[in-house]
Every structure is written in C-alpha cells, then in structure tokens.
Amino acid sequence: MNKLSILGTVGVPACYGGFETLVENLLDDVTSNEVPDKKITVYCSSKSYKEQPKHYKNANLRYIPLNANGVQSIPYDIISLIHAAIIKRADNILLLGVSGAICLPLIKAFSSTKIVTNIDGLEWRRSKWGSLTKRFLKFSEKIAVKFSDKVIADNQAIADYVTQEYGVSAEVIAYGGDHALTADIPLSDENYALALCRIEPENNVEMILESFSHTNKPLKFIGNWDNSDFGRRMKAKYQNIKNIDIIAPIYDLSALFEIRKSCSFYVHGHSAGGTNPSLVEMMHFNKTVIAFDCNYNRASTENVASYFSNTEELTHHINVSSDINNAQSMLEIAQRRYTWEIVKQQYFSLFN
Template identity: 70%
Template sequence: MLAIIGTVGVPACYGGFETLVDNLLDESEVEKNITVYCSGESYDSKIKSFKNAKLHYIPLNANGAQSIPYDIWSLCHAVFKGSDNILLLGVSGAICLPFIRLFSKVRIVTNIDGLEWKRAKWNGLIKKFLKFSEKLAVRYSDVVVADNAAIADYVKQEYRIDAEIIAYGGDHAIVKSLAASDQDYALALCRIEPENNVELILESFSKTNKTLKFIGNWDNSEFGRAMKAKYQQFENIDIVDPIYDIETLFDIRQKCSFYVHGHSAGGTNPSLVEMMHFGKAIFAFDCNYNRASTENSAQFFVNSAELVALINAPSAVENAANMKEIAERRYTWKIVKDQYFRLFK
C-alpha cells in the first residue's frame, strides 16, 4: 500500500507536485492500492477516489502555516493505516520522521523539492526550520529524490547521500497536434516573485520593440501589483492574469517566438519542461538548475543587457531543436512514473 503525502491533492488544481501525483496515477492500475492525502480546505466536492486511488482528506490547508501539521497528520495516519510505502513530497512534515522510525519500518521516499529554505521570500526563522526539516528528511528517508542534477550535487556535498534524480514530465502540455506557428511575441509564465527575475525580464523588454506576453498572479502580492502598475504602460508589454486552462495555454505557447525563463531557484521547474516540448527557443536565467534542466543547450542571461541582446538578435534555430529533443528524451510522464515506482517495495 502506497500513501502519497505533501500536496493539496488531486484532481490537480494547484502546482507542480499536484501535477506530478495526477500523472503518477492510472485508471487501469487498481492493484497498486494507492491513497492520496488531500486538503479538505481546498475541495468543496470531496470525491472518494480518483484514477483508482483512494482519497483521504485532512481538515487543514496544505500550504502556509498549516502545511506542517497537515503533513504530520497525513504521515501519522498513513503509518497507522499500515502503509508499506510513503511518497513524501516536500520537507515540511519531516520533523516527525524520527518519531515514526521508532515504531515503523515503512519505506519512505522523499522528494526534497527545490531547496525551499533558500527562497528569498522566507524570513530567517522559517529558513532555519526548513533547513532543519530538510536535514531530517535526508537522514530518515530510505530514498531521497532530487528533481535536478544540481540539487543532487548539493545533497551529496551537504549530507554525503546519493539522491535519485527524477524530474517532471511536460508532455501533458501538448493537448493537440503541434503546428509551426510564430505570431511574433515572446512569452514568460511564472509566479510573480522577485526570485523569478520578473523585474529583470520586464525591464529588458521595455528597452525593445518585441512584444512580451507575461502570464502570472500579478494581483497576489505587493510586488506583483507594483510590477504591473509600472510596466503595463509599455505598449509592447502585455500583462496577463493567470491562465489555468491547458488548451488556452497550449495555443499561447504554440504561437510564441521564444520563451523567457527567469527562475533562479527551485530545481527543475515544471513550466520550463512543459515549454521545452513545444520546440521553441528558450532564453533562461543563468543558474546551475536551468543549465542542468536544459543540458546547457538553452541561451542564457544574467542581466538586462544580456537579455536585451538575445531579444534583439536571437540565434534560436538550434536552441529550439535541442529543447524538444531533450524534453522527449527526459521529461515525459511515462519516464517519470517508471522511475518513481521502481523505488517502492
């Protein structure tokens, strides 16, 4: 029996981990006996099963301050119910793993996510807690999963543990046949946070004539609202509210000239590997995570001057072909699913 813990739940309605779980499940695989733990606060309709997995609801939010008791409650319930395997996504609840190890031999596979404690949005106390949770997760898990080679290198250096490298699939973003199309705009898509180099991207396009469609949750933070107010005055910058419909996103992605990826933290980013399947050139912020994800085959920038140069004079044909080849070789859900299920008893 496998318990999957640490997400908002399924059907996927939130982010990368939820999409991962959604794609690990299969309607035809009744014999796998999987339970997915879900946030009761996030689903008005609490269905009992999804893709032949049982759903168990915890009456807490999966994110924010309640994420720690949410994960701990889920872990303890899964052990009490006799789970043979636990897939723990993220490290918030890892503080209870030493306690679980006192009375259970359940096999625990933990995806430590993207070094959450390094993110600029957390204050010092939260960073220390997340770093401590990461340490416990690595020590008390049977297998540690890193979604990026750069994170695996960090785990090896920091804890002297070899992590399994398993990324994310992106082929679910291709919902129709691809057609060669270029409507002469660049595309960026992310959570609107400083660490995603949102301002660097906007500033760069404000110095060019190239149209940018930038999709994100602009109204969810003071930073996002400030960026929106400052840059929506530029005629070539189209500030777009979040889009969750996958067919609408498919059309927007398919018609862009190139994709700009500003993430500077977090490992393998789902929006990047999804975009790689479209065979478009990718201009990525130069950090070890993005270089590992794209096998050094994207085009990279570290400041506005370098990004402006790429926008004005892109040499994108080889870049685009490389992105699609890498995506089909490494970032499909069939590959990811096989890698995960090889880790369980």
C-alpha cells in the same frame, strides 16, 4: 507493489502546482503490474475541495482538515504521516516536500514503512521566507535526508547539493511536461515572446520586464500579478508599455497551449528551486528557450539553451533572437527526459 500513500500536496484532482500535477500523472493509466487496484492512497486538504469523493482514478482519497500550504502545512504533513505510517501501516510513503519531515524520527521508531522523500527545490533558500522560516525548512530538509529510505531530487544540481551537504546520494527524477500538449503542434510564430511564472522577485520578473521595455519585441507575460505587493507594483510600472502584455494567470491547459505554440521564443527567469515544471512543459513545444543562468536551469536544459544573468544580456538576446535557435535541442531533451511515462516508471521502480 504493496500499499502506497502519497503525502504533502493539496491533493487531487490537481490544483495548480508542480507536486499536484506530479500526483495527477502518477495516477494516470497505472497498470495492474505497477500498482494493484486502489492500493494507492492520496492525502488531500479538505479546505481545498468542496466535493470530497472517496476515490479518484485508481486511488483512495483521505482528507485532512487543514490547509496544505503556509504554516498549516507542517501539522498537515505530520498528521498525514502519522495516519499513513502508524495507523494505516502503509508499506510505502511518498512524501512530497519537507514541511512535516521533523516527525520522521518518530515515524521510523514506530513503523517499518519505507519512506521516499522528494525534497523539492531547496525551499529554505527562497527569498520570500524570513530567517526563522528558512532555519526551520533547512532543519526539516536535514531530517528528511537523514531519516528517509530514499531521497529524490528533481534536478541534478539539487542531487549534487544533497551529496555535498549530507553525504547522501539522491535519485534524480524530474517532471513530465508532455501533458501540456493538448493537441498537435503546427509550427507557428506570431511574433511575440512568452514568459510564464509566479510573480516573485526570485523569478527575475523585473529583469525580464525591464529588458523588454528596451526592445520592440512584443512580450506576453502570464502570472499572478494581483497576489502580492511585488506583483501589483510590477504590473503598475510596466502595463502601459506598448510591447508588454501583462496577462492574468491562465490555468486551462488548452488556452495555454494556444499561447505557447505561437510564440517566437520562451523566456525563463527562475533562479531558485530545481527542475521547473513550466520550463519542461515549454521544452515540448519546439521553441527556443532563453533562461536565467543558474545551475538548475543549465542542468534542466543540458547547457544548450541560451542564458542571461542581467538586463543587458537579456536585452541583447532579445534583439538577436532571430539568430538564436535551440528549439530542436529543447524538444529532443524533453522527449528523452521529461515525459510522464518515464517519470512514472522512475517513481514506481523505487517501490518495487
């Protein structure tokens, strides 16, 4: 494979985020047969790194003096694209997300670079965005699909959407989750349920909390509670309920490992996006999964998890949780589909 530039993330070493974790693992243990030494370039936000080394693992690093998230993500991605395709003339570009995709017609007009775009989880559908932002993201998605040489969807439900909406076939490549296993897993159950997510309404945070408030089952709920009005409101409302433990975000994988390996079951509330990294990570822990009933989660778990659509259904699942056991099925799917070795091979095969 010739020169590959990876764009659209905060950068590496990985910050907390699905795309950053993807890039981190794409760079791990890459053999000379996959990518010759230092022919990968990763674009990073200089705003996020006090130290800015020129190299990391087997990649070159280039820094853009803008934030990679929020409104600055648009010029951040555009500048990265122009630099990689037109100035440095990369042979291949992996674009993660669609924020800067509006410049792809220009890139394709002046460059022969092969562009592969992961369109992420239909970002324009997320409830946190206003109508103007949603329209922009939908337009960017359309441009990305039209002008990319190959489109990646991280979930079969998103691939189906791309085909139905644009008449284009997308490659389905999910995420690995085996990096979450920082040690051997002794099977244990310390009698608590676990939930882990960004604290946003679309992750059905309130539905989960309300359901557990009607049961005696202990819940450990990890998230960024203090980062939004919604999170602070949920924390204030539920933190004094005796069986609910509101926990600040934990980014250390070893600390997360200890909590994950000892839970009774995992509750996954995400209703938007595609294949969620926290779900595929948890599937490696041989634990029962109770997930919100949407096409993304059903695709990720191959319809063999337990599902809920409202507070009443989740409360019922919690109360009968001792009779629910899909743990072995979750582990089998994870080992078959969600390892970084598999994901890495799928990505690099697109460029070879």
